[in-house]
Amino acid sequence: xxxxxxxxxxxxxxxxxxxxxxxxxxxxxxxxxxxxxxxxxxxxxxxxxxxxxxxxxxxxxxxxxxxxxxxxxxxxxxxxxxxxxxxxxxxxxxxxxxxxxxxxxxxxxxxxxxxxxxxxxxxxxxxxxxxxxxxxxxxxxxxxxxxxxxxxxxxxxxxxxxxxxxxxxxxxxxxxxxxxxxxxxxxxxxxxxxxxxxxxxxxxxxxxxxxxxxxxxxxxxxxxxxxxxxxxxxxxxxxxxxxxxxxxxxxxxxxxxxxxxxxxxxxxxxxxxxxxxxxxxxxxxxxxxxxxxxxxxx
Numbered sequence: 001x002x003x004x005x006x007x008x009x010x011x012x013x014x015x016x017x018x019x020x021x022x023x024x025x026x027x028x029x030x031x032x033x034x035x036x037x038x039x040x041x042x043x044x045x046x047x048x049x050x051x052x053x054x055x056x057x058x059x060x061x062x063x064x065x066x067x068x069x070x071x072x073x074x075x076x077x078x079x080x081x082x083x084x085x086x087x088x089x090x091x092x093x094x095x096x097x098x099x100x101x102x103x104x105x106x107x108x109x110x111x112x113x114x115x116x117x118x119x120x121x122x123x124x125x126x127x128x129x130x131x132x133x134x135x136x137x138x139x140x141x142x143x144x145x146x147x148x149x150x151x152x153x154x155x156x157x158x159x160x161x162x163x164x165x166x167x168x169x170x171x172x173x174x175x176x177x178x179x180x181x182x183x184x185x186x187x188x189x190x191x192x193x194x195x196x197x198x199x200x201x202x203x204x205x206x207x208x209x210x211x212x213x214x215x216x217x218x219x220x221x222x223x224x225x226x227x228x229x230x231x232x233x234x235x236x237x238x239x240x241x242x243x244x245x246x247x248x249x250x251x252x253x254x255x256x257x258x259x260x261x262x263x264x265x266x267x268x269x270x271x272x273x274x275x276x277x278x279x280x281x282x283x284x285x286x287x288x289x290x291x292x293x294x295x296x297x298x
Contacts, residue, residue, distance in 0.1 A: 029086045031297040032074035036082065038062055039285035039292065040148045043243045046277065049284060055257050059287060063245040070152055078147035080159040085140035086119035093133035097194070100125040119198040126194030130186040138182060139175035142166075145246045170249060178245035181266050185238035189231050196227030228293035236289060237282035241269045 001017050038059060047054035056062040062185055101122070143162050156162035162218075166174045200223040251260040261276075263269035273281045 014288055015069070026083060026086060028295055029083060030076075030079070032292045033079050033082060034063075034291040035288040035295065037066070037075050037077060037148050039288040040145060040243055041066075041257075042285035042288065043240045044149055044247060044254070045257065045262060045284065047282075048277070073181050077150075078144040079161075081140040081144040081147065085137045085144055088140060089133045089137040091133075092136045093129045096129035096132050097125055097185050100128060118170065119195045119202070122198050123191035123195035125191075127186075127188065127191030130189060130191065130193075134182050134186040136181070140177055140178055141182070142246050144176050145243055146186065146250055146253070149257075151256045155250075155253040174249070177248060178242040181238045181242040181245060181269075184266070185235045185242060192231035192234060193227055196230050197223050200226045225297040229290055231295050232289055233286070236286060237270075239289075240282050240284055241266055244269050244273070 021070070041056055042049060045054065045056055049057050051057055056065065142274060143159060146166075147156055147159070147162055150156060156165060201219070204219050204223055244261075245266070247260075248263060251262075254260040261272060263272060270282075277284075
């Protein structure tokens with residue numbers, strides 16, 4: 001389990017945790033990239049996913065359509081910035097989380113940092129570390145989303161072309177589109193992720209009567225998977241809004257996918273999605289998102 005623990009037998013440096021956080025998802029990110037492409041395509045589609053007339057209306061149908069129209073390589077669109085995103089976010093999140101939990105352990109009593117209040121304490125530390133990581137990784141997320149969002153013919157040839165084109169045509173601010181919902185999403189997501197992990201870990205230890213310092217592989221996978229599913233489901237509406245805002249000004253590349261509404265901000269996007277797509281519109285991409293969580297445990 002990450003996070004500072006006064007009873008750890010092996011003392012690792014902050015950079016050890018940063019390296020571990022950065023490398024932990026690189027290989028699995030490559031494997032899970034197709035699920036990320038499906039998730040983003042679903043999230044950006046205004047038309048209902050259940051409608052036969054829509055571009056995509058199911059995971060199997062969407063997979064076949066993408067294969068036929070864009071080829072197998074389409075499932076790895078945006079993979080380069082996604083890897084940079086994974087490395088940057090993981091490094092900053094784990095490094096800051098370790099420092100924050102250690103700082104709290106030095107200033108607060110044991111019962112708050114390692115006792116019954118540990119899930120709440122980790123929720124706060126996880127939320128702050130997630131926000132810091134989000135700001136650092138946001139440009140990679142925006143570029144990744146745009147590369148995945150575009151069809152054929154491509155507007156951006158590759159990662160470097162996307163970066164240079166966005167900078168020339170839209171300026172530096174384009175790399176931080178959707179930052180507001182990103183921060184609104186990341187605090188509860190990262191906080192819930194670490195908090196739920198501690199919560200499920202406490203339940204596991206109570207049920208199986210295990211010592212809380214002995215974390216086995218099965219316990220880690222089960223608790224991590226459950227925490228990922230719960231946190232991802234709760235914050236998915238914010239992720240949908242974030243993706244919609246990240247492609248504003250990119251309608252030309254979305255012509256073949258259906259409608260491309262214009263949104264003026266977070267609240268306007270939320271209200272417009274609810275009005276025209278219903279509550280289900282805020283949970284588009286849930287299935288591939290959960291499958292991705294189980295692959296990455298993120």
